[in-house]
Amino acid sequence: MAQALRIGLLGCGTVGTGVARILSEKAQQLARIAGRPLELCRVVVRDPSKSRDGAVPQHLLSTDPGTLCNDPLDVVVEVAGGTGAVRDAVLKCLGAGRDLVTANKALLAEYGPEIFEKARKHGRAIGFEAAVAGGIPIIRVITEGMVANRITAIQGILNGTSNYILSKMTDEGLNYADVLAEAQKLGYAEADPTLDVDGTDAAHKLSILAHLAFGVQPPLESIPRRGIDGIDAVDIRFASELGYTIRLLAESWNREGKLAMHVSPVLLRKQAPLAQVRGAYNAVALVGDAVEDTLYYGKGAGMLPTASSIVADLVDLAVSRERMVHRTGLLWPVGVSKEPAILPDTDLKSRFYLRLLLPDRPGIMAEVAGILATHRISIASVIQHESTGSPDSRVQMVIMTHEAPTSDFRMAVEEINRRGFAVLPVTHYPVAD
Amino acid sequence: MAQALRIGLLGCGTVGTGVARILSEKAQQLARIAGRPLELCRVVVRDPSKSRDGAVPQHLLSTDPGTLCNDPLDVVVEVAGGTGAVRDAVLKCLGAGRDLVTANKALLAEYGPEIFEKARKHGRAIGFEAAVAGGIPIIRVITEGMVANRITAIQGILNGTSNYILSKMTDEGLNYADVLAEAQKLGYAEADPTLDVDGTDAAHKLSILAHLAFGVQPPLESIPRRGIDGIDAVDIRFASELGYTIRLLAESWNREGKLAMHVSPVLLRKQAPLAQVRGAYNAVALVGDAVEDTLYYGKGAGMLPTASSIVADLVDLAVSRERMVHRTGLLWPVGVSKEPAILPDTDLKSRFYLRLLLPDRPGIMAEVAGILATHRISIASVIQHESTGSPDSRVQMVIMTHEAPTSDFRMAVEEINRRGFAVLPVTHYPVAD
Numbered sequence: 058m059a060q061a062l063r064i065g066l067l068g069c070g071t072v073g074t075g076v077a078r079i080l081s082e083k084a085q086q087l088a089r090i091a092g093r094p095l096e097l098c099r100v101v102v103r104d105p106s107k108s109r110d111g112a113v114p115q116h117l118l119s120t121d122p123g124t125l126c127n128d129p130l131d132v133v134v135e136v137a138g139g140t141g142a143v144r145d146a147v148l149k150c151l152g153a154g155r156d157l158v159t160a161n162k163a164l165l166a167e168y169g170p171e172i173f174e175k176a177r178k179h180g181r182a183i184g185f186e187a188a189v190a191g192g193i194p195i196i197r198v199i200t201e202g203m204v205a206n207r208i209t210a211i212q213g214i215l216n217g218t219s220n221y222i223l224s225k226m227t228d229e230g231l232n233y234a235d236v237l238a239e240a241q242k243l244g245y246a247e248a249d250p251t252l253d254v255d256g257t258d259a260a261h262k263l264s265i266l267a268h269l270a271f272g273v274q275p276p277l278e279s280i281p282r283r284g285i286d287g288i289d290a291v292d293i294r295f296a297s298e299l300g301y302t303i304r305l306l307a308e309s310w311n312r313e314g315k316l317a318m319h320v321s322p323v324l325l326r327k328q329a330p331l332a333q334v335r336g337a338y339n340a341v342a343l344v345g346d347a348v349e350d351t352l353y354y355g356k357g358a359g360m361l362p363t364a365s366s367i368v369a370d371l372v373d374l375a376v377s378r379e380r381m382v383h384r385t386g387l388l389w390p391v392g393v394s395k396e397p398a399i400l401p402d403t404d405l406k407s408r409f410y411l412r413l414l415l416p417d418r419p420g421i422m423a424e425v426a427g428i429l430a431t432h433r434i435s436i437a438s439v440i441q442h443e444s445t446g447s448p449d450s451r452v453q454m455v456i457m458t459h460e461a462p463t464s465d466f467r468m469a470v471e472e473i474n475r476r477g478f479a480v481l482p483v484t485h486y487p488v489a490d
Numbered sequence: 491m492a493q494a495l496r497i498g499l500l501g502c503g504t505v506g507t508g509v510a511r512i513l514s515e516k517a518q519q520l521a522r523i524a525g526r527p528l529e530l531c532r533v534v535v536r537d538p539s540k541s542r543d544g545a546v547p548q549h550l551l552s553t554d555p556g557t558l559c560n561d562p563l564d565v566v567v568e569v570a571g572g573t574g575a576v577r578d579a580v581l582k583c584l585g586a587g588r589d590l591v592t593a594n595k596a597l598l599a600e601y602g603p604e605i606f607e608k609a610r611k612h613g614r615a616i617g618f619e620a621a622v623a624g625g626i627p628i629i630r631v632i633t634e635g636m637v638a639n640r641i642t643a644i645q646g647i648l649n650g651t652s653n654y655i656l657s658k659m660t661d662e663g664l665n666y667a668d669v670l671a672e673a674q675k676l677g678y679a680e681a682d683p684t685l686d687v688d689g690t691d692a693a694h695k696l697s698i699l700a701h702l703a704f705g706v707q708p709p710l711e712s713i714p715r716r717g718i719d720g721i722d723a724v725d726i727r728f729a730s731e732l733g734y735t736i737r738l739l740a741e742s743w744n745r746e747g748k749l750a751m752h753v754s755p756v757l758l759r760k761q762a763p764l765a766q767v768r769g770a771y772n773a774v775a776l777v778g779d780a781v782e783d784t785l786y787y788g789k790g791a792g793m794l795p796t797a798s799s800i801v802a803d804l805v806d807l808a809v810s811r812e813r814m815v816h817r818t819g820l821l822w823p824v825g826v827s828k829e830p831a832i833l834p835d836t837d838l839k840s841r842f843y844l845r846l847l848l849p850d851r852p853g854i855m856a857e858v859a860g861i862l863a864t865h866r867i868s869i870a871s872v873i874q875h876e877s878t879g880s881p882d883s884r885v886q887m888v889i890m891t892h893e894a895p896t897s898d899f900r901m902a903v904e905e906i907n908r909r910g911f912a913v914l915p916v917t918h919y920p921v922a923d
Contacts (some may be wrong), residue, residue: 061607079638149834194634198630201805204581204800205805207519207795249553330787338783345625347512347625347797348789351787351788352787353784354787355781355783359782362780365781368637369635369638377812379810380809380813383525387522481887
């Protein structure tokens with residue numbers, strides 16, 4: 058049998074331990090498929106005393122990232138996370154002739170061009186199947202399975218924490234704060250969940266998918282994003298009454314060569330495939346001009362699902378690193394990623410959901426309808442339940458609009474807010490159809 | 491740029507025309523990704539006078555399959571279908587040093603071992619992404635994306651014609667014969683739809699997926715199969731009343747090293763992801779021990795979706811045929827596929843749906859319940875609507891059971907049928923949970 062693929066791990070938390078476990082428990086299966094053994098030779102960690110369930114032999118541990126450049130290794134698997142010291146370490150490893158497999162979406166979304174340029178300069182390969190949608194092999198689906206297509210749309214549920222919280226709120230009628238607290242207790246949400254629940258993590262992943270699908274990568278700042286941190290259980294209930302479910306979607310469209318994209322809670326019809334995605338699952342819907350609608354679904358995170366994707370990249374490297382080097386050469390080409398033509402999200406058309414908390418007085422419905430009409434927003438349906446009838450009583454009014462340009466809709470919302478008759482600013486979300 | 495990948499087409503019907511169109515319309519995109527041009531050099535057809543929408547230059551056409559062996563070609567794309575003359579032609583092409591890309595599931599399901607053995611002997615590569623689930627890149631998902639897993643279950647909606655008919659019957663309350671006639675008129679069903687609607691086509695595809703996922707391929711005859719050709723609109727309605735949808739599923743499980751499999755209409759909860767698969771779409775759900783539940787969804791047939799998968803294989807060949815040769819070497823190993831350990835489907839446990847047409851007389855429910863109890867089948871729910879009350883009136887009784895061994899359930903059904911009190915033989919389907 059051919060020479061082993063010699064692997065170093067940078068970081069060995071949950072995912073790293075999963076990689077070590079699979080490499081050890083499935084050594085025989087992997088060697089058969091790869092045509093050579095996959096051998097874990099070095100594991101760089103901050104704290105060597107931490108228990109790793111016996112998945113890592115003690116003599117492989119080191120606290121010195123320099124060993125990944127100096128030991129005889131073929132590939133470094135980066136599962137440390139973060140973008141500071143890890144970026145330096147990764148660049149050094151590429152410079153020292155190691156291929157790279159990484160699960161680090163923030164690193165790729167922010168430093169993709171620099172890292173790929175370094176890899177090309179040194180003839181190295183980069184695998185990053187695990188960086189988006191955990192166990193779903195979405196990177197090879199786009200870069201290999203769909204090569205015959207012009208991809209026109211991406212819709213993804215890319216953040217497991219947000220989806221866990223939203224589906225728990227929906228299925229059990231709970232409110233945001235309670236579900237978040239429970240998710241933190243169960244380990245489905247970080248102690249500081251900000252990057253998950255404010256849409257940043259989904260934007261990182263969308264940025265990577267958009268680069269792969271459309272060939273241009275928008276700067277992260279250019280992706281308009283709203284997270285689920287402001288979601289009210291009331292809106293989930295009203296959406297349900299109307300036949301919809303709310304999901305945090307990362308969406309991007311190729312509109313005549315211009316890229317439109319956003320991360321936002323969106324109302325989906327309950328029967329829509331993406332509306333079925335519950336709990337910590339991820340899903341990505343892709344539309345290609347040849348293949349039409351496709352959808353890919355699976356666990357978006359977790360020890361073994363993520364490790365499954367990392368090991369798939371390692372087997373690919375073991376079988377044919379030339380091919381991985383070739384594909385690495387096609388990605389994040391310098392220059393292209395700098396100035397993609399971006400269609401502002403205000404140019405997108407959509408249906409909209411809006412909810413207003415209003416004083417219960419005559420003429421108020423006419424006032425709201427009038428403002429919408431002024432901005433050419435046509436109303437598709439309205440829900441208004443009877444109020445208690447007391448003098449200071451308030452009513453919730455929910456409106457679903459027909460399709461309208463986002464810019465017109467936002468101006469209407471601004472005018473309603475400016476007029477001051479609503480008790481609170483209007484709550485609103487796009488509706489996918 | 492490197493030398494072109496020289497392609498010959500065997501057959502040029504709908505799918506072949508799609509391949510020719512993509513190769514011509516996307517020549518630049520494909521050459522960039524593949525690192526070399528993909529050039530269509532020869533097209534062997536039965537009738538050169540047939541119109542192919544201008545997708546194939548006249549001078550490439552030939553009626554002689556021998557040209558595919560004698561012309562300077564790198565790869566032959568077989569889209570002729572069938573297993574007789576095509577099998578001979580494919581074996582000759584492999585012998586003459588051509589790689590093979592094929593969309594022919596019947597050929598692989600029936601002659602996989604022979605064809606792969608021939609390829610290995612001559613150091614050739616075989617791509618067959620298009621042979622299962624059309625545009626869904628399910629072959630690379632299993633053989634590459636999930637290499638780190640032990641796959642434990644496959645559930646597939648693999649026949650677009652059956653799924654089109656079933657979802658049309660469900661959504662519009664129509665009966666089988668009418669929907670089939672309409673599907674034939676629209677081109678969604680063949681003039682002779684037997685192999686689609688009797689489950690044979692789904693069994694072909696399941697046989698291929700089982701081989702890839704479990705490493706053993708059961709003889710086609712060993713896959714128990716029922717098609718949708720006996721489906722009554724009444725059962726679809728009752729299933730819906732109970733919260734279920736009927737789909738034709740091809741299922742296989744790895745149970746402690748033994749393979750269990752069947753093709754059958756199955757009741758799925760309406761919220762289940764596979765229950766959302768409508769019309770001519772396919773979907774495959776795979777469970778891996780590392781990645782857990784995954785699902786892949788897309789068009790299962792059609793000119794461009796199928797061509798999309800074929801062209802993906804061609805690009806793979808152009809980028810790295812060594813890798814494809816390596817993977818070809820792992821598949822359909824001779825000997826292994828002969829005698830897989832098969833668990834008879836009677837050993838599987840499942841819930842069941844059964845419908846009985848009964849005379850409306852006292853004690854009949856007790857009689858049915860008694861027989862089920864004798865065979866240790868526990869009843870979960872019953873639907874029986876009031877009869878008209880006339881002396882010869884009959885009632886439909888629908889029973890959902892708790893989980894029970896298939897063998898016990900079948901014996902109960904046989905006893906009910908043997909006793910002769912039911913007006914017609916019992917209708918029954920498994921229920922997936």
